[in-house]
């Protein structure tokens with residue numbers, strides 16, 4: 044580990060890499076030294092909005108958030124090391140995947156950003172899955188494009204370029220219209236042999252009658268696909284100004300292929316090798332296993348994505364994980380404020396999560412449906428968060444918080460059971476990362492019990508994504524021809540700090556009781572969606 048003087052020297056000579064990640068609730072910037080240690084970080088809280096039935100973020104907020112995170116990180120560098128950041132060796136951008144950002148030939152955004160969280164592309168996703176004999180989830184970018192075509196949306200004929208959020212930011216910083224292969228795999232299916240979009244499926248798409256009527260062909264409007272380790276352009280002067288309006292940062296940094304947060308999660312947990320598994324836990328929850336053989340069949344609940352170096356990955360993805368925890372945490376925070384108690388966010392979460400350690404194993408018979416938005420695994424088209432209890436349920440604070448944690452992982456548990464039962468895909472251990480692990484042990488133990496699998500959490504778990512992106516940026520700058528898995532094993536994770544928790548029998552049994560009640564009660568959620576209309 045570098046001392047203060049060595050770190051200051053690294054900053055001065057530009058021997059540092061920057062990873063930026065735009066997650067659903069936090070934009071993060073992490074500056075990493077060449078020994079892979081984090082030197083400084085910054086973050087910015089943002090929140091998606093449901094506007095006219097579409098989950099979105101204003102595009103300006105992307106830049107407000109990136110600049111605020113960068114500025115906070117640069118301020119930390121200045122105060123700790125007394126150096127401004129002027130040169131950065133390599134930079135990588137990662138973000139929530141999928142969704143729809145479509146631009147005209149004059150680079151104008153044609154419709155507000157449609158994020159991964161939307162459940163508005165059912166018809167397109169169903170038709171494409173059938174045509175391609177390949178699972179196309181609703182959040183895939185191609186489902187959004189095709190649904191816009193099916194909807195006869197006027198903007199579609201003007202589309203000159205479509206990309207993901209990471210691809211958009213990368214384009215603005217470097218001028219390059221490219222995507223890392225992992226992020227690209229959430230846009231359109233990838234052919235593992237060619238490392239690019241599946242040419243046969245691209246032709247099939249172009250031949251659909253309503254697509255033929257468009258003035259473009261799919262290949263004209265998609266970004267170019269690049270694997271990890273390749274150079275994906277340089278930070279331009281305009282890009283440097285966009286990232287750091289103070290003007291300290293100079294252009295010229297090498298840019299790595301932009302990736303999705305699935306790929307950076309795999310890198311951050313050293314899980315790109317075949318038969319390794321990892322889980323990302325934040326606004327959404329998704330588990331990923333790198334495959335050593337193709338799946339037996341197409342499943343609507345198992346998504347096929349790629350590692351950043353192009354190996355197929357089976358993913359179980361759930362739209363809802365931590366949003367409802369946040370809603371309740373905010374409520375408790377308001378109450379604390381009324382009592383004159385001001386709590387820093389980490390203290391708030393820690394205090395609440397620690398309550399769960401006194402809970403009944405079955406969470407006292409309480410049930411929660413944490414569906415802020417629709418949920419693919421349980422086939423809910425929209426979200427109506429619900430808390431349900433019986434007159435005799437054991438309703439107290441520990442059980443309430445336990446229920447929130449149990450419910451956050453419930454769709455993932457249901458989806459993982461499909462992966463295990465139908466495809467017999469199971470790893471010996473899963474490595475988890477995400478903001479929920481910023482409070483140690485509690486969420487990790489619940490996840491281990493829920494999935495009945497040992498869960499490892501690394502010391503970087505709270506910032507695993509942006510750190511993973513910085514590592515990819517270093518891999519792009521300096522890899523000596525190594526493969527990504529060897530680079531991670533031999534250079535990066537030589538002495539990882541991690542903790543593994545195994546499932547506890549009583550907790551596993553308690554979670555099983557909870558999940559049975561949860562599944563039995565799912566019609567309540569359906570009824571709420573039908574009965575309580577969204578007034579927006």
Ligand SMILES: Nc1ncnc2c1ncn2[C@@H]1O[C@H](COP(=O)(O)OP(=O)(O)O)[C@@H](O)[C@H]1O
Nearest residue numbers: 066067068069325326365389392477478479482
């Ligand atoms: N100190 C904490 N302890 C436990 N959970 C936390 C803490 N701080 C934040 N969280 C949870 O982590 C979530 C953010 O995780 P993150 O991985 O950054 O997700 P995303 O990419 O969806 O923004 C928050 O929404 C919150 O639920």
Ligand SMILES: O=C(CO)[C@@H](O)[C@@H](O)COP(=O)(O)O
Nearest residue numbers: 066067139140159325326327
């Ligand atoms: O859809 C995917 C991965 O397939 C994610 O990008 C999306 O769920 C967003 O993740 P976060 O909840 O922001 O970590």
